[in-house]
Amino acid sequence: MAAVLSQAEVDAGIAAIVKTDLDATAPTTATSLAGKIITMEATLATIQADALEIKTHLNSAGRWFGASAGGASPGLLTSITPWVLTSGAIGVYGAAVEVLSGGEDCDLPFTPSFFEPHLINVTDVSDDGIYKVRIASSLWDGEDHTYATMADAITANKYTEFVRSFDSTRSPSTAIPLQTGITTKGSKLWMQVLDSNGASTISVLVGVNSYA
Numbered sequence: 179m180a181a182v183l184s185q186a187e188v189d190a191g192i193a194a195i196v197k198t199d200l201d202a203t204a205p206t207t208a209t210s211l212a213g214k215i216i217t218m219e220a221t222l223a224t225i226q227a228d229a230l231e232i233k234t235h236l237n238s239a240g241r242w243f244g245a246s247a248g249g250a251s252p253g254l255l256t257s258i259t260p261w262v263l264t265s266g267a268i269g270v271y272g273a274a275v276e277v278l279s280g281g282e283d284c285d286l287p288f289t290p291s292f293f294e295p296h297l298i299n300v301t302d303v304s305d306d307g308i309y310k311v312r313i314a315s316s317l318w319d320g321e322d323h324t325y326a327t328m329a330d331a332i333t334a335n336k337y338t339e340f341v342r343s344f345d346s347t348r349s350p351s352t353a354i355p356l357q358t359g360i361t362t363k364g365s366k367l368w369m370q371v372l373d374s375n376g377a378s379t380i381s382v383l384v385g386v387n388s389y390a
Contacts, residue, residue, distance in 0.1 A: 238389035297385030328368035
């Protein structure tokens with residue numbers, strides 16, 4: 179007949195089994211916890227860096243640029259002459275216009291590292307209708323690769339755009355926000371337009387956010 183264990187012996191046996199399991203899993207648990215802490219610290223550091231970038235961006239100096247003589251680049255702080263973009267046939271983009279050459283003077287008390295076009299002021303349109311403006315930069319969102327032409331950037335799908343409906347009989351002057359990514363000082367900026375009429379023009383000034 180099998181021996182009957184007392185309650186004390188049963189409790190002791192259970193305790194021994196639990197202790198063995200805990201001893202076996204303790205290193206794994208500690209290692210897992212340490213890994214999670216390291217991951218959380220890295221995530222927190224990324225969040226802090228992103229928050230500082232956003233804070234710097236929102237509180238840095240803004241500059242507005244107009245065209246050089248003949249509607250060309252580089253952009254000039256002393257100019258309120260807009261760049262004029264001309265559309266192609268209906269639904270077809272017109273020729274790309276180099277708006278910023280990368281040689282712009284921001285007139286800041288420091289040398290900016292970042293140079294982000296973030297606003298477009300539409301000063302005039304030739305016809306009533308819908309205008310779609312496409313914008314590309316030679317450096318997209320801080321990546322190492324640079325694009326020699328707007329066509330190269332478009333081929334790589336590295337561009338942004340906006341659409342607005344304008345009435346040519348009214349003053350269309352309005353600041354339109356852009357999402358061009360992180361762009362460094364020295365980058366080029368191109369624009370082109372298509373519209374609902376064909377061969378229409380839209381005139382623009384460019385607002386830039388610059389910071390170190």
